[in-house]
Amino acid sequence: MVEPKTDIEFYLDFTSPYAYLASTQIETLAARHERNVIWRPFLIGATFKVTGRKAPVQIPLVNEYTLNDVQRYARLLDQPLNFPLKFPILSVKASRLFYFLRQRDGKQQHAIAFAKAVFRAYFVARKDITSNEVLAELMTPFDLDQIEVNEIVKSDEMKIHFKAVVDKAIERGVFGAPMFIVEGEMFWGVDRMDHLDKWLQNGGF
Amino acid sequence: MVEPKTDIEFYLDFTSPYAYLASTQIETLAARHERNVIWRPFLIGATFKVTGRKAPVQIPLVNEYTLNDVQRYARLLDQPLNFPLKFPILSVKASRLFYFLRQRDGKQQHAIAFAKAVFRAYFVARKDITSNEVLAELMTPFDLDQIEVNEIVKSDEMKIHFKAVVDKAIERGVFGAPMFIVEGEMFWGVDRMDHLDKWLQNGGF
Numbered sequence: 001m002v003e004p005k006t007d008i009e010f011y012l013d014f015t016s017p018y019a020y021l022a023s024t025q026i027e028t029l030a031a032r033h034e035r036n037v038i039w040r041p042f043l044i045g046a047t048f049k050v051t052g053r054k055a056p057v058q059i060p061l062v063n064e065y066t067l068n069d070v071q072r073y074a075r076l077l078d079q080p081l082n083f084p085l086k087f088p089i090l091s092v093k094a095s096r097l098f099y100f101l102r103q104r105d106g107k108q109q110h111a112i113a114f115a116k117a118v119f120r121a122y123f124v125a126r127k128d129i130t131s132n133e134v135l136a137e138l139m140t141p142f143d144l145d146q147i148e149v150n151e152i153v154k155s156d157e158m159k160i161h162f163k164a165v166v167d168k169a170i171e172r173g174v175f176g177a178p179m180f181i182v183e184g185e186m187f188w189g190v191d192r193m194d195h196l197d198k199w200l201q202n203g204g205f
Numbered sequence: 206m207v208e209p210k211t212d213i214e215f216y217l218d219f220t221s222p223y224a225y226l227a228s229t230q231i232e233t234l235a236a237r238h239e240r241n242v243i244w245r246p247f248l249i250g251a252t253f254k255v256t257g258r259k260a261p262v263q264i265p266l267v268n269e270y271t272l273n274d275v276q277r278y279a280r281l282l283d284q285p286l287n288f289p290l291k292f293p294i295l296s297v298k299a300s301r302l303f304y305f306l307r308q309r310d311g312k313q314q315h316a317i318a319f320a321k322a323v324f325r326a327y328f329v330a331r332k333d334i335t336s337n338e339v340l341a342e343l344m345t346p347f348d349l350d351q352i353e354v355n356e357i358v359k360s361d362e363m364k365i366h367f368k369a370v371v372d373k374a375i376e377r378g379v380f381g382a383p384m385f386i387v388e389g390e391m392f393w394g395v396d397r398m399d400h401l402d403k404w405l406q407n408g409g410f
């Protein structure tokens with residue numbers, strides 16, 4: 001009997017351009033190793049309370065470097081990126097909607113499609129993904145209307161659900177995005193995806 | 206007439222394990238593109254006053270991740286690394302000696318050999334590179350004895366020289382190590398060396 005392969009967990013925050021870039025690459029990487037990817041939106045901001053860190057754009061010198069690096073990285077990966085006008089943002093609403101879809105469907109296919117649409121809306125179309133109207137538009141393919149979206153983003157159930165995800169992430173040592181976890185090994189950053197790739201290829205190194 | 210190719214500037218701090226790893230890779234990379242590398246030891250700690258950042262090992266969660274990541278990275282690059290017992294350290298003395306050699310010789314060949322010896326002493330042999338005795342030992346091949354080393358590390362001339370290097374680095378926006386600069390473009394981290402490589406290969410991207 002063949003043991004099923006462990007899934008790759010993909011911690012992301014919709015406000016992270018590096019997580020966006022990683023989201024464009026992870027499926028090809030995972031397919032190469034016949035792995036599933038579990039997408040886990042969370043809040044980097046919540047980890048800052050534990051680590052005392054700040055977003056790169058809030059740090060002198062790092063700010064300028066990062067804005068250039070992100071766009072250079074996108075060109076290298078041949079991915080579209082138009083840096084958002086409002087940045088960073090609090091991604092709770094989009095995250096709660098992601099987990100709502102996942103719960104409703106009992107599988108993550110639509111939730112992932114929604115996550116990709118959120119990333120594209122924010123980092124390509126430069127839309128405000130904190131707006132209920134924008135989120136409702138992105139939810140149309142998944143049979144949710146504006147009224148339902150308005151309810152979900154403020155529902156106690158999804159608040160509690162999402163808070164638990166964030167708490168669990170911090171408990172596991174996740175402090176940034178993108179963060180990949182497979183078989184207890186953590187890989188932080190789109191720039192560690194080649195390490196993840198080699199790790200899966202060789203069964204560690 | 207063929208224009209000479211711009212040098213690659215390599216900002217490093219002797220206390221940075223990522224700078225150590227980068228130092229084992231940069232010459233091969235530069236040779237591939239027929240570029241010289243200008244080694245520039247500086248102090249990351251001095252940039253923290255501007256950025257408000259801390260060393261990764263001083264940050265909860267990031268600490269544990271980084272210790273694992275550094276060693277995993279070394280294995281991937283097939284480079285020896287025995288994590289120092291005393292870490293991080295203030296690398297002013299080794300840096301002043303580096304610039305002394307460079308000034309004395311009028312070229313950087315010996316200074317670079319010394320820099321490599323410092324990195325190996327610290328990250329492979331686990332020696333205390335803040336010790337005058339250790340530094341004198343590393344200086345033996347370059348015809349400096351213990352008494353001379355003791356003088357150089359506290360000489361006003363080298364203090365002023367090194368402080369100017371650090372101030373210039375910050376003025377140029379350098380906030381971490383390793384940092385590579387070529388033709389005004391900055392590449393931060395051993396994990397950006399593949400970007401640097403492609404940049405030099407394609408004349409930008």
